Structures are given as C-alpha cells and as structure tokens.
Amino acid sequence: MTTAQTTTSPPATSVVAHWVDGGPFAGTSTRSGEVFDPATGEVARRVAHASAEDVDAAVASARAAFPAWRDTSLARRTQVLFAFRELLAARREELAAVLTAEHGKVLSDALGEVSRGLEVVEFACGIPHLLKGATSENVSTGVDVSSVHQPLGPVAIISPFNFPAMVPMWFFPIAIAAGNTVVLKPSEKDPSASLWMAERLAEAGLPAGVFNVVQGERTAVDALLTHPDIRAVSFVGSTPVARHVYETATAHGKRVQALGGAKNHMVVLPDADLDLAADAAVNAGYGSAGERCMAVSALVVVEPVADELVARIAERSRALRVGDGRRGCDMGPLITRAHRDRVAGYVDAGREAGAEVVLDGRGVEADGGADGFWLGPTLLDRVTPAMSVYTDEIFGPVLSVLRVGSYEEAVDLINANPYGNGTAIFTADGGAARRFAGDVEVGMVGINVPIPVPVGYHSFGGWKSSLFGDSHAYGPDGVHFFTRTKAITTRWPAPSHGGINLGFPQHT
Numbered sequence: 001m002t003t004a005q006t007t008t009s010p011p012a013t014s015v016v017a018h019w020v021d022g023g024p025f026a027g028t029s030t031r032s033g034e035v036f037d038p039a040t041g042e043v044a045r046r047v048a049h050a051s052a053e054d055v056d057a058a059v060a061s062a063r064a065a066f067p068a069w070r071d072t073s074l075a076r077r078t079q080v081l082f083a084f085r086e087l088l089a090a091r092r093e094e095l096a097a098v099l100t101a102e103h104g105k106v107l108s109d110a111l112g113e114v115s116r117g118l119e120v121v122e123f124a125c126g127i128p129h130l131l132k133g134a135t136s137e138n139v140s141t142g143v144d145v146s147s148v149h150q151p152l153g154p155v156a157i158i159s160p161f162n163f164p165a166m167v168p169m170w171f172f173p174i175a176i177a178a179g180n181t182v183v184l185k186p187s188e189k190d191p192s193a194s195l196w197m198a199e200r201l202a203e204a205g206l207p208a209g210v211f212n213v214v215q216g217e218r219t220a221v222d223a224l225l226t227h228p229d230i231r232a233v234s235f236v237g238s239t240p241v242a243r244h245v246y247e248t249a250t251a252h253g254k255r256v257q258a259l260g261g262a263k264n265h266m267v268v269l270p271d272a273d274l275d276l277a278a279d280a281a282v283n284a285g286y287g288s289a290g291e292r293c294m295a296v297s298a299l300v301v302v303e304p305v306a307d308e309l310v311a312r313i314a315e316r317s318r319a320l321r322v323g324d325g326r327r328g329c330d331m332g333p334l335i336t337r338a339h340r341d342r343v344a345g346y347v348d349a350g351r352e353a354g355a356e357v358v359l360d361g362r363g364v365e366a367d368g369g370a371d372g373f374w375l376g377p378t379l380l381d382r383v384t385p386a387m388s389v390y391t392d393e394i395f396g397p398v399l400s401v402l403r404v405g406s407y408e409e410a411v412d413l414i415n416a417n418p419y420g421n422g423t424a425i426f427t428a429d430g431g432a433a434r435r436f437a438g439d440v441e442v443g444m445v446g447i448n449v450p451i452p453v454p455v456g457y458h459s460f461g462g463w464k465s466s467l468f469g470d471s472h473a474y475g476p477d478g479v480h481f482f483t484r485t486k487a488i489t490t491r492w493p494a495p496s497h498g499g500i501n502l503g504f505p506q507h508t
C-alpha cells in the first residue's frame with residue numbers, strides 16, 4: 001500500500017501525537033507525515049512518526065503498568081470495560097465522524113465499523129467467565145491439579161488504515177481484560193481514532209500505562225517487533241508486511257498473529273436468486289470503496305447466468321452516489337491519491353489483458369472536493385485467472401467477473417488462490433452450499449451472506465497467505481492468544497504423610 005510523504009521539516013498544521021503513560025506524548029522524533037481528508041484531497045493535519053526511543057518510552061510505560069494491572073481484580077477490570085463500552089455506545093457518532101474525516105468511508109459505514117468493534121468490547125466484558133480455568137480434584141491421593149490462564153505482559157497491536165477503530169478493538173479489549181498492557185501502532189494514514197479511544201479508556205478509569213499509542217510507520221513497527229519487553233504481536237495489514245512481522249517477531253521470541261491481505265471470491269450458482277446476488281455483489285464489492293479485507297473482488301459465476309447477473313450489477317452500480325462521506329453518499333473516496341491512481345491503473349491493465357470494461361470508475365462525478373481521491377464503481381467482465389486484476393489484491397472498487405462452467409471449476413479456482421480470507425456462495429441448493437463450506441480452503445465462509453465477518457464471540461481469521469500464526473482474532477482464539485496457561489499441582493499432606501521417594505511422580 002502507498003505511504004504518505006515523510007518529511008523532517010517543522011509541521012505547519014496540528015500534529016497527531018502519541019499516547020503514553022495516560023496522556024499525550026510528543027516524543028523526540030522530528031519526523032512526521034501528512035494526514036489527508038480524502039474527500040477534499042487536502043492535508044488536514046500531520047502525524048508524528050515515532051523514533052525507536054519513542055517506542056521505548058511507550059513500552060516502558062506498558063511494562064511499568066503491567067504488575068499492578070495484572071493484579072487488579074477481575075471485578076475492577078470488568079468495571080473499566082463496561083464503562084468504556086458505555087462511552088463508546090453513547091458517543092459512537094463522534095468516533096464515526098473521526099473515521100470519515102480521515103479514512104473517507106461514508107458515515108453509515110463508519111458507524112457500522114464502530115458497532116463491530118463494540119461487539120468485541122462486549123465480549124471482553126465477560127472476561128471473568130472466559131478466564132475460568134479447570135480443576136481436577138484428587139488426581140492422585142490428596143493431590144489436585146488446576147490450570148489457570150495468566151496474562152503475557154506488554155503486547156503490541158499494529159493495525160491497517162482501513163478499519164482504524166474496529167481492528168484495534170479486535171485486540172485491545174481482550175488483551176486488557178485478560179490483564180495485559182498494550183502498545184498500539186495504528187496506521188499513519190488515519191491516526192486520530194486511536195487517540196479518541198485512548199481518551200475514552202482513560203475516562204473509563206483505565207490506569208495510566210495500560211494502553212499506549214505510538215504513531216508512525218516502519219521504524220515504529222520494527223522497534224516493536226524486536227523490543228525485548230514486548231511479549232506478543234497482533235498485526236493486521238497486507239500480506240508482505242504480515243509475513244515480515246511474523247518472521248521478525250517470532251525470531252525475537254514473541255507470540256504472533258499476523259493477518260494479511262485477501263482476494264475474496266463470491267460464487268454464484270445458476271439456481272441463485274440473481275437479485276439477491278446482484279445486491280450482495282454491489283454491497284460487498286463497492287462498500288467502503290472496496291477497501292475492506294473481506295470485500296468481494298472476484299465474482300465467480302457458473303454459466304449460464306453471467307450475462308443476466310452482470311447486467312443487474314451494472315444497473316445497480318450506475319445508481320450509486322459517490323462522494324463525501326459526510327453528505328449521505330453511498331461510497332466515499334480512496335485513502336490517498338497514490339492509492340487511487342494505483343487502483344485506477346487496473347482498468348487499463350484489465351482491458352489490455354482482454355477483460356471487458358463494463359463500468360469504468362475513472363470518470364465518476366463525485367459529490368465532493370475537486371481534488372478528492374475519487375474512483376467510481378468499476379466492473380470488469382470476462383476476467384481470467386492469469387490477469388493481474390485477478391492475481392493482485394487491488395483494494396479498491398474494482399469487481400472482476402470470472403465466468404466458469406461448473407461448481408468444481410469455481411472451487412478449484414478458489415483453492416488455487418494464495419489467499420484464503422473470506423468467500424461466499426449464492427445458491428438455493430442447501431446440499432451445494434454445505435458441500436462448498438466443506439470444500440473451500442478459506443477461513444470464513446458465507447452462504448448467501450457476502451461478507452461473513454464472524455460475530456465477536458466467534459473468531460475472525462483467514463487461511464493460507466491471509467494469516468500467519470495459529471490464532472485467529474477475537475472470540476475464543478483472542479482469549480487464548482492473550483493468555484498463557486499454567487498448570488498447578490497441589491498437595492496439602494496430612495501430618496503423617498511425606499517420606500523419601502526419588503522415582504518419577506506417579507499417581508496412587
């Protein structure tokens with residue numbers, strides 16, 4: 001993905017700071033980057049780019065706060081989470097406005113993002129139940145064994161630009177509830193939501209140092225991945241960076257879950273309700289301008305219904321209003337000019353490779369600033385697996401239609417793809433749907449559901465190059481990731497017991 005320009009000159013506009021030890025922290029770095037309003041194309045503010053020393057300060061704060069937070073009662077930790085939940089629910093529109101201003105997604109979509117993050121906060125409010133261990137009484141005469149789940153220590157969360165509130169909330173509510181302390185490194189492209197959440201956590205009564213934020217880019221990430229006091233890393237972003245994060249942080253002895261990029265296929269069988277499928281393809285292909293890791297980007301249509309389905313998708317897409325997310329539009333701008341231009345480049349790349357350009361989003365008339373990062377819905381038909389529009393993760397409002405002759409061909413295509421984040425099938429045949437759920441090598445499957453993001457009490461994660469590590473995000477996997485198990489074997493002998501026995505412990 002593209003990066004905003006980094007400079008060492010003094011900032012002219014306000015600078016989004018770090019958050020360390022319970023308050024804003026300017027840091028020592030003189031480097032900063034631009035943060036745009038994507039609907040106007042203007043630089044709205046700047047963001048500090050942390051140095052390794054700034055990261056040290058944040059980790060030191062998390063480390064110092066850990067012993068007291070680990071020992072804080074479950075009752076008290078839960079109260080903080082409930083208070084945060086209330087603040088988030090009451091002020092969700094405020095956070096949504098922060099998201100729209102820097103990311104560009106339309107306000108209704110930004111509200112949806114907040115709701116999906118809230119879901120994980122609510123799950124984490126149940127931490128007393130989730131942390132219950134297990135006890136076996138009298139495993140040997142007079143001996144009991146219990147397994148308890150304890151926190152890890154300071155953990156790092158590194159998040160992408162496309163969900164600046166939800167993705168951090170996939171991790172920090174559970175990490176904190178389980179007794180860890182956190183250093184969040186949000187995307188440098190839309191950094192303000194992280195501070196909004198830090199302020200609300202402080203208001204909710206979270207002690208200083210339990211939640212810290214370092215702003216910045218690669219320098220900050222690499223300092224976290226190699227820091228001796230960071231115990232675990234939760235990362236979400238593109239696959240090359242996820243691989244780098246996984247390899248570097250595991251080589252430094254950390255527990256890592258690194259969620260990567262995606263190419264999500266939606267299969268439409270000939271018996272599907274084509275109106276339902278067309279609605280779903282438009283919503284999942286163009287929602288949030290296609291900048292979702294669960295966006296549908298490859299529509300795999302089993303003939304003979306492709307002509308009809310493409311016509312219905314094109315008709316719906318032409319009616320979409322593209323523009324400033326604050327003006328009630330359907331679809332907002334892309335995140336940066338460079339990213340917009342890169343995505344727009346796929347229209348020609350597709351055409352030159354032999355695809356049919358049904359809709360070209362480059363000429364869209366947007367209801368927004370003349371210099372906004374606009375690209376309208378783009379629909380490419382007769383795409384083949386060798387074309388770059390199929391092999392690359394485009395991460396924009398470009399939907400590619402691949403026409404296949406059979407269910408088997410559709411599944412082979414999906415399973416040959418290096419990514420395995422989400423997929424969906426549209427059909428009226430329960431047997432076919434059930435078979436699909438079993439056959440596809442993908443972590444999340446929707447049956448007549450185009451964006452199958454699991455609820456907060458199930459876990460989210462892809463397979464293959466969409467996730468490195470063995471824990472998915474949030475839900476039961478999240479609790480598992482942010483705790484380690486200790487088995488305690490106990491004997492309180494009666495006064496007459498004891499004696500010498502050098503043999504290996506056996507059960508009597």
Ligand code: NAD
Binds near residue numbers: 002160188216221261
């Ligand atoms: P990105 O990989 O460019 O950046 C993600 C994070 O890594 C950011 O915090 C960024 O500052 C940092 N980073 C970027 N380059 C780095 C480098 N070379 N070394 C170290 N750190 C680096 O991703 P993005 O453009 O912000 O987000 C879009 C990507 O995220 C897409 O590929 C999308 O599929 C993926 N994503 C995946 C999921 C998922 O659940 N699998 C969810 C959301 C987004």
